[in-house]
Amino acid sequence: MLTISALFVLCSITPLRLLYKQNLFLASQRTRSISFREVLENASTENRTVIVTTLNQAWAEPNSLFDLFLESFHIGQGTQKLLQHVVVVCLDSKAFDRCSQLHPNCYYLETRGTDFSGEKRFATPDYLKMMWRRIELLTQVLEMGYNFIFTDADIMWLRNPFPRLYPDGDFQMACDRFFGDPNDSDNWVNGGFTYVKSNHRSIEFYKFWYKSRLDYPKLHDQDVFNKIKHKALVSEIGIQMRFFDTVYFGGFCQTSRDINLVCTMHANCCIGLEKKLHDLNLVLDDWRKYLSLSEQVKNTTWSAPMKCT
Secondary structure: OEEHHHHOOOOOOOOOOOOOHHHHHHHHOOOOOOOHHHHHHHHOOOOOEEEEEEEOHHHHOOOOHHHHHHHHHHHOEOOHHHHHHEEEEEOOHHHHHHHHHHOOOEEEOOOOOOOOOOOOOOOOHHHHHHHHHHHHHHHHHHHOOOEEEEEOOOEEEOEOOHHHOOOOOOEEEEEEEOOOOOOOOOOEEEEEEEEEOOOHHHHHHHHHHHHHHHOOOOOOHHHHHHHHOOOHHHHHHOOOEEEOOOOOEEEOOOOOOOOOOOOEEEOOOOOOHHHHHHHHHHHHHHHHHHHOOOOOOOOEEOOOOOOOO
16 A cells, blocks of 8 residues: 555645635624624525534644645635535634634634633633534524534535435434444444434434533533434434444544545544644645546545654
8 A cells, every 4th residue: 555645756845825806895894793593594505504613723823634634625626615614613702803804604603711722631621611502503503494514623625425324314423433234323423424304303413402401411412413323212312323434524633534534534532632633734735745646546545643652
């Protein structure tokens, strides 16, 4: 197996096209007073679907993860058009200010008594608060009648993932490890990429999920999901769950094996902002080199992860 870096000469890096010229004026007029419902309406597709991510100051700094996130949409195949449907939920004022300079659909989610601006290390108390605030917000999205893809900002969008969504699942989640069956809830799940349809089943499930944090006060949302997914109440709700193959929705836990098929790459199984930045830059470098080829390549591995190991 050869790496892309070993096969191809590094192509010149194209300038980062972070600003939508046609939306600069609109973005500059955004204020913190805009309602969440209005932001969702502005970003929604015809079938009431939005793409949601969250952002704090640490990830919004210049040359940090938000820049890479937006760049992936610009250089991905069939992804640039999806940017108009991305809603960036900003957890602090500085993240909102930077988001508003770069993207038209930013929402400032103020949480009194908690400062979400700095880097939140995995499983720390502030990290847990941030994760549960996210579940609470996504419940509201469903209650307002919007389907959503939730994506962490440390996920690179390399191809349009919508054709890879299952047509028959209410709740669909990516995996750290995928064992071959999309119906198997014992796949090692990862809540950083989920697709959820708005219906009574998904709303009731999300409410139950959020309420269950009280039963497991030291666990984050993903671990609590693993605790509740086999409970009788979930079966009674009747929510249909599906789990994504890492061939299409890869990450550093289990990298996508075929660059010709990959849709997203996640800096999962990786703790630390600098490590994520280093290895996601490698992902985008590999992707640019792949795009420069005249034909598909086979039996190719990614340069990353290197620091996320």
